[in-house]
Structures are given as C-alpha cells and as structure tokens.
Amino acid sequence: xxxxxxxxxYYILEFGDELVxxxxxxxxxxxxxxxxxxxxxxxxxxxxxxxxxxxxxxGTKEISLTELQFRRFMAIACGLASMGAMxxxxxxxxxxxTAMVGITNVGIVAAVKSHHVQDAAFQYxxxxxxxxxxxxxxxxxxxxxxGSLSMIELxxxxxxxxxxxxxxxxxxxxxxxxxxxxxxxxAEMFRAPGAPYVIxxxxxxxxxxxxxxxxxxxx
Amino acid sequence: xxAELVLATLFGLLLLGIHRKLIARIQRRPGPPVWQExxxxxxxSFKTTWVPVTAxxxxxxxxxxxxxxxxxxxxxxxxxxxxxxxxxxxYMLHKIVEHxxxxxxxxxxxxxxxxxxxxxxxxxxxxxVSVAVIAIYTHSLDLxxxxxxxxxxxxxxxxxxxxxxxxxxxxLSKMPFGPFSIVEAKELVSGxxxxxxxxxxxxxxxxxxLKTYVLLAVFLTVFFGPLTLPWLLTGMILLIVLLAFSCxxxxxxxxxxxxxxxxxxxGLMLIYAAIVLLVVRP
Numbered sequence: 001x002x003x004x005x006x007x008x009x010y011y012i013l014e015f016g017d018e019l020v021x022x023x024x025x026x027x028x029x030x031x032x033x034x035x036x037x038x039x040x041x042x043x044x045x046x047x048x049x050x051x052x053x054x055x056x057x058x059g060t061k062e063i064s065l066t067e068l069q070f071r072r073f074m075a076i077a078c079g080l081a082s083m084g085a086m087x088x089x090x091x092x093x094x095x096x097x098t099a100m101v102g103i104t105n106v107g108i109v110a111a112v113k114s115h116h117v118q119d120a121a122f123q124y125x126x127x128x129x130x131x132x133x134x135x136x137x138x139x140x141x142x143x144x145x146x147g148s149l150s151m152i153e154l155x156x157x158x159x160x161x162x163x164x165x166x167x168x169x170x171x172x173x174x175x176x177x178x179x180x181x182x183x184x185x186x187a188e189m190f191r192a193p194g195a196p197y198v199i200x201x202x203x204x205x206x207x208x209x210x211x212x213x214x215x216x217x218x219x
Numbered sequence: 220x221x222a223e224l225v226l227a228t229l230f231g232l233l234l235l236g237i238h239r240k241l242i243a244r245i246q247r248r249p250g251p252p253v254w255q256e257x258x259x260x261x262x263x264s265f266k267t268t269w270v271p272v273t274a275x276x277x278x279x280x281x282x283x284x285x286x287x288x289x290x291x292x293x294x295x296x297x298x299x300x301x302x303x304x305x306x307x308x309x310y311m312l313h314k315i316v317e318h319x320x321x322x323x324x325x326x327x328x329x330x331x332x333x334x335x336x337x338x339x340x341x342x343x344x345x346x347x348v349s350v351a352v353i354a355i356y357t358h359s360l361d362l363x364x365x366x367x368x369x370x371x372x373x374x375x376x377x378x379x380x381x382x383x384x385x386x387x388x389x390x391l392s393k394m395p396f397g398p399f400s401i402v403e404a405k406e407l408v409s410g411x412x413x414x415x416x417x418x419x420x421x422x423x424x425x426x427x428x429l430k431t432y433v434l435l436a437v438f439l440t441v442f443f444g445p446l447t448l449p450w451l452l453t454g455m456i457l458l459i460v461l462l463a464f465s466c467x468x469x470x471x472x473x474x475x476x477x478x479x480x481x482x483x484x485x486g487l488m489l490i491y492a493a494i495v496l497l498v499v500r501p
Contacts, residue, residue, distance in 0.1 A: 203312075206312065
C-alpha cells in the first residue's frame with residue numbers, strides 16, 4: 001500500500017474511523033506549516049514605513065495590542081488548519097480544513113484598519129465562499145462513487161475508480177481558496193502590516209494546493 | 220553530501236556570474252568578472268550586519284535560514300532521486316520566502332517586491348502543467364523513473380517540447396535581469412532583498428546559487444535523461460547562455476504585462492496538457 005507521490009506511509013494514527021497518516025511528502029508539508037506557525041507565535045510584527053508622496057514626511061504603522069492578539073490568533077488557527085489538511089487521511093476532513101483556511105485567511109486581515117485591505121479581504125472571502133461548493137461537492141462525489149472517504153482505502157486500490165469530475169471539483173475548490181488566478185484577489189491583503197501573519201495567508205493556500213495534488217492521484 | 224552542496228552552490232553562483240557577464244557583453248558593456256557573484260557572497264559574509272529597527276526581527280532572520288533550508292532539501296531530492304513534485308513544491312515555497320524577505324523589513328521597497336512576488340504566482344502554473352505532462356508520459360513523478368523512461372523511449376525534450384519551453388519560461392522568470400524580474404526591479408531599489416545586508420544577504424546569495432544549480436539540473440535531468448557530470452555541467456552552461464540571451468534582448472516588463480503573459484502561457488499549457496492527456500492516455 002502506497003500513494004504515487006508520498007510513498008509508503010510511515011505511520012497511521014487512527015481515531016475510530018478518522019485517521020491521520022504520515023508519508024515523507026506529508027511530513028515535509030506538515031513540518032513547513034509547523035515552522036511558520038511557530039514563527040507566527042514567536043515573531044513580533046514589523047513596523048511598516050509609510051512615505052507621504054510629494055513631501056519628505058514618513059512614519060511607521062503601529063499595530064495595536066488588541067489587533068495584534070486577534071490577528072496572531074487567526075494566523076495560528078490558519079497554521080493549525082493547514083497542518084490538519086497536510087496529514088489528514090480523510091477527504092471530508094481535508095475539505096473542512098481547506099474551508100477553515102479560507103475563513104482564517106480573511107480573519108488574519110479582518111482587523112486591519114485599511115479599506116483597501118478590507119475590500120480585498122471581502123472579495124477574496126466571496127471567491128472562497130463560492131469555492132466551497134465544488135470543494136464539498138467533490139468530496140460528496142468521492143463518497144457516492146467509491147463508498148469511502150478514507151485516503152488509506154483509496155490507496156489500497158480495491159475501491160471503484162474515482163470519477164474525473166470528483167477530482168476536478170476538488171481541485172477547483174482548492175484553487176478557489178487562494179491559488180492563481182484567484183490569488184490576485186489577495187494581492188491587496190498582502191499590503192497589510194504584520195508580515196508573520198500575512199505570510200500565513202499565502203503559505204496556507206500553497207500547502208493545501210500541494211496536498212490536493214497528492215489527494216487527486218489516489219484512487 | 221556537504222562537499223557536493225558547497226560545490227553546487229559555488230557552481231550555481233558561477234553560472235549567475237556567467238549570466239551577468241554575457242548580458243553585459245551582449246549589451247556592449249564590459250560587465251563584471253564571471254566570479255563576481257562568488258565574491259559578492261564572500262564579501263557580504265564579512266560585512267557589518269544589522270537588523271533594521273522597523274523589522275520583524277525573528278522573521279527577518281528566519282526567512283534567510285528557510286531559503287537555504289528549502290533549496291538544500293531540493294538539492295537532496297535531486298541527488299537522491301525523489302519526487303519531482305517535491306521540487307515543484309519547494310520552487311513554489313520560494314515565493315513565500317521572497318514574500319517573507321520583502322515584508323519582514325518594514326521597508327516600502329521590500330514590501331512592494333514581496334507583493335509583486337505574490338501577484339506573479341501565475342508563473343508557477345506552467346511549471347505544474349509541465350510536471351503533469353511529464354507524469355502523463357512517464358506514469359510517475361519519481362526522478363529515477365523519469366530517467367528510466369527516457370533511457371527506453373528517448374529524451375522527453377522531443378516528445379514534450381512545449382512542456383520544456385514552459386519550464387524554460389519558469390526558470391527564466393526566476394533569473395535576475397530578465398523580462399519577468401519584477402520582484403527586484405530598479406524602481407524598487409533591489410525589491411524584496413533591499414533591506415537584507417551583511418550575512419543575511421550572503422545567505423540569500425547562497426540560496427540563489429543553490430536554486431540556480433537545482434533548477435537547471437532538474438531541467439536537464441527531466442528533459443534530456445541521464446547525463447554524466449561533465450555533460451550535466453556543460454548542459455547547464457549552455458542553458459545559462461540561452462537564458463542570458465533571452466534576458467539581454469528583452470526589456471523588463473511592467474508587472475501587469477508580466478502577469479498577463481504568464482497567464483496566457485498557463486492557458487496555452489493547459490490546452491496542451493489536455494491534448495496530451497487525450498492522445499497519450501485516451
């Protein structure tokens with residue numbers, strides 16, 4: 001039993017019918033999510049320099065303690081959701097973690113007092129919201145066509161083949177949560193101060209995209 | 220492994236030096252000596268180092284270590300014949316590193332370099348489609364399996380020439396002074412790396428050297444099959460000459476044009492991948 005990308009799982013942790021498994025590939029992605037989550041916890045935000053055009057005036061943007069606490073909390077939640085998505089062995093859980101990544105990405109910049117950033121977050125939120133339809137639809141087609149949502153069962157190759165439409169829906173759902181071209185909706189979000197937190201927005205999208213590539217190659 | 224890593228880094232920096240020298244000569248300038256990038260790396264290693272007072276100091280330092288770490292991992296995957304998808308993933312993570320470099324300092328120049336890095340994420344999709352096409356042909360993403368396929372069926376550069384072009388474009392988008400180098404455009408001083416000085420810049424140079432070596436070696440391995448070390452090094456020099464010509468004769472695009480062209484290439488590659496899927500694996 002092995003998957004085409006991750007190889008033979010090193011370890012399978014079962015929680016009843018839920019399970020988590022670790023392959024070299026998923027461990028690599030998990031460790032990256034963990035590294036950046038630790039960075040979120042231990043880093044202080046930078047103070048962005050702002051230059052007034054047409055003059056010599058400049059200043060720094062300060063993040064208030066309340067805003068810092070909220071954004072750090074959302075960034076940590078995003079890191080945890082990303083870690084969950086990296087190691088879960090259940091397709092439904094993967095879609096849940098992916099949807100949570102979308103929500104926390106909006107949350108990371110929701111407290112920033114800039115209407116450019118807020119507008120971008122709102123637009124991204126709408127795209128992410130729409131993307132949950134194909135995301136969960138894909139998982140539903142997986143369940144309907146194979147009778148299982150377990151990646152380990154799909155890995156064994158004993159279940160009926162997964163229809164291409166299920167895989168396509170899953171990929172479209174993940175792409176809508178923040179990959180190119182929908183990434184563009186996030187561009188203004190990245191102008192927000194608080195580098196350690198904002199980076200989680202791009203990292204989480206990237207990691208779930210890399211994981212979904214592995215998922216769709218099962219079954 | 221350590222010796223190979225050091226040699227690969229130095230050779231990657233030498234390739235960047237050749238790239239810079241060739242661009243200068245094509246544009247009728249004398250240009251720096253070819254070992255200039257190696258000298259840069261050594262010079263920055265012994266310069267005074269500081270962290271800007273506005274920076275997120277932990278992230279400012281950590282991104283340098285992460286940049287070296289991910290390309291060291293990519294080199295290990297390349298040497299040990301791991302999955303091509305892992306190298307693709309690391310290439311995409313480099314975008315996060317550029318983003319981190321730019322945003323962590325608090326400088327507006329760095330910030331816009333980082334933001335440009337993020338908006339040019341469309342450049343990664345042609346790479347992903349190239350990898351998908353390779354998987355369709357070889358039924359695997361394992362580097363050893365790809366090499367074995369080419370030993371039997373001939374180099375993939377012949378069978379999947381558009382995929383090779385797309386991957387070449389992806390490498391071009393990561394080369395300095397190229398048409399897609401909007402992340403370090405001169406209007407942003409040095410873009411995302413503006414504020415990283417001293418040992419931090421030396422670390423960035425190390426990761427750039429290693430990145431250049433890994434990307435060129437992966438291109439040659441994936442599209443030309445097994446090559447002995449002299450042929451691999453010769454191929455990398457020829458590839459850097461080709462990249463230098465591409466960079467020297469094309470102006471740097473505006474961010475909008477850069478993203479538009481990368482998106483168009485992505486569209487064409489998706490159509491090509493669909494055709495390959497229907498023809499090769501109906």
